[in-house]
Amino acid sequence: MRKVMLLLFGLYGWGICAQTYSLSSPDGRIESTVKVGEKLTYDIRCNGEVILDESSLAMTLDDGRVWGEHPVVSRVARENVDQTFASPFYRKAQVRDNYNALVLNFKKGWAVEFRAYNQGVAYRFVNKQKKPFHVVDEEVSYRFASDAEATVPYVVPRSKDGTLQAQFYSAFENTYTVSKLSALEKEKLMFLPLVVETESGVKVCLTESDLESFPGLYLSSAKGGNSLTGVHAPYPKECVQGGHNNLQMLVQTREPFIAKVNGARTFPWRIAVVAETDKKLADCDMTYLLASPSRLDDLSWIKPGKVAWEWWSDWNLDRVDFQTGVNNDTYKAYIDFAAEQGLEYVLLDEGWAVNLKADLMQVVDSLDLKELVDYAAKKNVGVILWAGYYAFERDMENICRHYAEMGVKGFKVDFMDRDDQEMVDFNYRAAEMCAKYKLVLDLHGMYKPSGLNRTYPNVLNFEGVHGLENMKWSTSEVDQVEYDVTVPFIRQVAGPVDYTQGAMRNAVKANFYPCNSEPMSQGTRCRQLALYVVFESPLNMLCDTPTNYAREPECMSFIKDVPTVWDETRVLDGELGEYIVVARRKGDTWYVGGITDWKERDIEVDFSFLDAGRIYKGVLYKDGVNAHRIGKDFRCDPVSLEKGKRLKLRMAPGGGFSIKVN
Numbered sequence: 001m002r003k004v005m006l007l008l009f010g011l012y013g014w015g016i017c018a019q020t021y022s023l024s025s026p027d028g029r030i031e032s033t034v035k036v037g038e039k040l041t042y043d044i045r046c047n048g049e050v051i052l053d054e055s056s057l058a059m060t061l062d063d064g065r066v067w068g069e070h071p072v073v074s075r076v077a078r079e080n081v082d083q084t085f086a087s088p089f090y091r092k093a094q095v096r097d098n099y100n101a102l103v104l105n106f107k108k109g110w111a112v113e114f115r116a117y118n119q120g121v122a123y124r125f126v127n128k129q130k131k132p133f134h135v136v137d138e139e140v141s142y143r144f145a146s147d148a149e150a151t152v153p154y155v156v157p158r159s160k161d162g163t164l165q166a167q168f169y170s171a172f173e174n175t176y177t178v179s180k181l182s183a184l185e186k187e188k189l190m191f192l193p194l195v196v197e198t199e200s201g202v203k204v205c206l207t208e209s210d211l212e213s214f215p216g217l218y219l220s221s222a223k224g225g226n227s228l229t230g231v232h233a234p235y236p237k238e239c240v241q242g243g244h245n246n247l248q249m250l251v252q253t254r255e256p257f258i259a260k261v262n263g264a265r266t267f268p269w270r271i272a273v274v275a276e277t278d279k280k281l282a283d284c285d286m287t288y289l290l291a292s293p294s295r296l297d298d299l300s301w302i303k304p305g306k307v308a309w310e311w312w313s314d315w316n317l318d319r320v321d322f323q324t325g326v327n328n329d330t331y332k333a334y335i336d337f338a339a340e341q342g343l344e345y346v347l348l349d350e351g352w353a354v355n356l357k358a359d360l361m362q363v364v365d366s367l368d369l370k371e372l373v374d375y376a377a378k379k380n381v382g383v384i385l386w387a388g389y390y391a392f393e394r395d396m397e398n399i400c401r402h403y404a405e406m407g408v409k410g411f412k413v414d415f416m417d418r419d420d421q422e423m424v425d426f427n428y429r430a431a432e433m434c435a436k437y438k439l440v441l442d443l444h445g446m447y448k449p450s451g452l453n454r455t456y457p458n459v460l461n462f463e464g465v466h467g468l469e470n471m472k473w474s475t476s477e478v479d480q481v482e483y484d485v486t487v488p489f490i491r492q493v494a495g496p497v498d499y500t501q502g503a504m505r506n507a508v509k510a511n512f513y514p515c516n517s518e519p520m521s522q523g524t525r526c527r528q529l530a531l532y533v534v535f536e537s538p539l540n541m542l543c544d545t546p547t548n549y550a551r552e553p554e555c556m557s558f559i560k561d562v563p564t565v566w567d568e569t570r571v572l573d574g575e576l577g578e579y580i581v582v583a584r585r586k587g588d589t590w591y592v593g594g595i596t597d598w599k600e601r602d603i604e605v606d607f608s609f610l611d612a613g614r615i616y617k618g619v620l621y622k623d624g625v626n627a628h629r630i631g632k633d634f635r636c637d638p639v640s641l642e643k644g645k646r647l648k649l650r651m652a653p654g655g656g657f658s659i660k661v662n
Contacts, residue, residue, distance in 0.1 A: 601651045
């Protein structure tokens with residue numbers, strides 16, 4: 001580990017205007033100039049090309065002060081950092097933290113810290129005062145140098161009243177819209193991450209990290225031109241119980257400020273990932289690097305893994321002698337399946353607690369939960385329980401203590417559907433409380449990840465994704481296949497996805513239809529297998545039924561063996577919205593997965609990343625010759641590979657492939 005500190009020096013020329021400070025990435029490709037004049041601004045250049053024009057940043061406080069207007073520099077610090085640290089339950093075992101930093105300290109107790117990585121530029125505000133105050137607004141501005149093309153997820157509000165306030169209540173699951181900046185819908189908010197592509201092909205992914213005790217950032221094009229500006233949900237003033245099965249708190253009125261500040265603190269990082277190629281965009285660690293380090297000393301009890309899941313298939317099992325549903329016979333069948341296949345967990349989704357009570361201590365009469373947990377423990381299978389947000393929030397410690405003592409291993413908490421400061425605080429409290437009782441946590445119904453999984457490594461998954469669950473009700477007009485080849489370049493830049501892949505009913509484009517009780521995926525069988533490699537989920541669901549997997553032993557063999565955390569990850573090739581090929585290593589075993597859009601695609605996979613002097617043996621899963629007509633058609637063939645070999649493969653429309661070698 002190496003960390004180099006450079007010179008600290010003071011500036012007391014407070015009458016000087018338009019001071020400029022330069023910052024560049026360690027490799028020199030990315031540069032930023034910070035200007036301190038009437039306003040505080042910065043820009044971004046990549047290989048000399050202006051990516052972001054001078055963009056202002058400011059924070060307005062409730063006493064009338066505005067950090068960023070007529071700022072006066074009191075001290076400047078510069079730092080070069082190059083260090084490596086462990087990254088448990090991540091896409092790689094270690095991450096390199098290599099950046100150049102510029103910290104501008106200003107009179108009256110505030111500062112702004114800038115960092116330039118080889119992957120992009122980030123900044124954050126810092127408060128050094130002990131006196132509490134409220135933040136009325138934070139100005140976040142991205143002024144692009146041209147009318148670039150943007151790929152954005154608009155907010156789809158849960159409420160239909162059409163107001164801005166309604167847009168602060170959503171599931172953060174919309175698909176993407178591609179548009180010129182000037183043509184974006186000005187009345188709609190966009191949630192993060194999103195991507196803007198310059199005329200030269202450089203892509204900029206905008207997101208945030210270390211979002212602690214502060215509302216999440218939305219972007220708006222309401223000011224027009226080539227600019228995107230930040231919007232935050234105001235702090236809740238009055239909430240009432242309601243929403244999905246009475247499991248949510250619905251904001252009725254909001255305060256005239258966005259955040260409460262109790263003393264000295266840092267604020268969230270504003271990140272602009274800058275990538276000349278799409279595969280570099282999909283291989284970025286900035287969200288993880290900029291998060292606060294782990295607050296847990298002991299990680300030995302945290303167990304990632306795969307989860308047998310009943311909700312997607314509507315608790316369906318066939319060839320059994322009992323009626324399936326929320327009962328012990330059904331869950332014992334899932335536990336038996338998990339034990340036979342070496343899966344780590346079984347999830348009891350919504351339905352195990354009495355409906356409409358928002359009380360997780362009331363278990364439905366059809367279940368003997370203690371018996372199930374004990375039965376699972378004897379078979380070395382952990383039980384995870386689903387929980388509605390308000391039911392978990394209102395009695396959090398008692399719930400965690402009670403179910404941890406019973407032997408439950410974690411919770412999947414759902415339907416938060418907000419990211420104001422109050423909700424962000426809930427997520428941190430839930431992570432801390434679960435850690436106290438050695439429980440893993442899956443944050444479903446959740447905004448995008450912003451580093452919480454580094455700070456509390458027991459938080460394994462985040463939703464904020466248009467996952468496979470949507471295929472139960474989405475029409476064929478929803479293009480999940482194109483969405484899948486967009487996610488790795490945008491949403492997954494922020495962190496893990498709770499996508500819930502693994503469908504064994506697979507439909508080509510013309511044959512797909514939504515079905516609640518016997519759902520299917522869009523695209524081919526091999527696409528579903530590849531998603532276990534392409535997508536990152538330390539807690540990875542098997543969405544289909546044990547009986548469907550039993551009919552597909554070759555596919556089940558791959559799924560049960562594929563890891564959920566990795567020692568090494570390489571994005572080999574890809575184009576946003578078209579295709580992607582990813583290689584991941586666990587120990588001495590490599591997995592390679594690729595998926596395409598609805599275009600049939602020939603690709604060539606370069607295996608130069610393999611160790612020299614070895615012959616790797618394994619299995620190739622590829623689309624069958626009729627996969628363009630029958631989504632489940634696939635082949636499973638032995639393969640022999642060595643360093644430098646190039647393997648030619650054809651993916652069917654909506655198809656994919658997977659390779660396991662060691």
